[in-house]
Amino acid sequence: MEKKWVFSLLIASLVCGFxxxxxxxxxxxxxxxxxxxxxxxxxxxxxxxxxxAYLVSGSKGDLESxxxxxxxxxxxxxxxxxxxxxxxPFEERLELASRVSNDSMYSKxxxxxxxxxxxxxxxxxxxxxxxxxHACAILLKRSPDWDWFIxxxxxxxxxxxxxxxxx
Numbered sequence: 001m002e003k004k005w006v007f008s009l010l011i012a013s014l015v016c017g018f019x020x021x022x023x024x025x026x027x028x029x030x031x032x033x034x035x036x037x038x039x040x041x042x043x044x045x046x047x048x049x050x051x052x053a054y055l056v057s058g059s060k061g062d063l064e065s066x067x068x069x070x071x072x073x074x075x076x077x078x079x080x081x082x083x084x085x086x087x088x089p090f091e092e093r094l095e096l097a098s099r100v101s102n103d104s105m106y107s108k109x110x111x112x113x114x115x116x117x118x119x120x121x122x123x124x125x126x127x128x129x130x131x132x133x134h135a136c137a138i139l140l141k142r143s144p145d146w147d148w149f150i151x152x153x154x155x156x157x158x159x160x161x162x163x164x165x166x167x
Contacts, residue, residue: 053079053146055135057121058154060087063096066154073158076109079143081135083115093118113142 054073058066062084070082082100084093097114106112115138119131132151139146 049077050147051077051079051145053081053136053139053149055081055083055132055139055149055151056154056156057083057085057131057152058088059085059121060089060092062088062154063092066096067099069152069154069157070112073152074105074112075161076111078111079139079146080112081115081139082112083131083135084118085121085131086118087120088118111143113138 052075056066056070056073066082066084070080074080082096084096093116097116100106100112100114103112115135119127119134121127121131135151136149139149
């Protein structure tokens with residue numbers, strides 16, 4: 001009986017020793033693969049701030065509130081795509097497209113896009129998800145340089161500015 005106990009203790013000790021040696025060897029291997037940490041100036045800290053991609057959607061009668069939300073959200077580091085669904089009149093969609101293309105700031109930076117082919121969106125069904133995925137695909141194709149995607153409606157309004165957000 002004592003021999004079985006000693007044999008079990010010996011096997012357990014060997015396994016533990018093997019795991020400890022493997023752990024230290026793996027940590028040495030991965031630490032050599034990790035790039036060194038280099039202190040940088042505060043200017044490059046701005047480059048490390050997250051970039052957002054926004055979808056701002058609206059429906060019939062939401063033109064002014066969608067435009068207000070877009071103006072309040074706007075920051076040159078981010079990407080924006082706006083969409084007015086098929087329930088909104090063609091004139092509203094045309095006016096939004098005109099405002100986006102004629103705005104000097106949006107034209108200069110080139111980070112505001114519009115889904116020109118309006119989708120039929122029922123806000124309780126799968127078409128909402130399809131519209132969101134469609135917007136993501138357009139944003140990824142046009143400018144994949146963003147970290148977070150935020151889906152908003154025309155009635156949403158930011159409580160803090162982009163520069164006021166803490167990361």
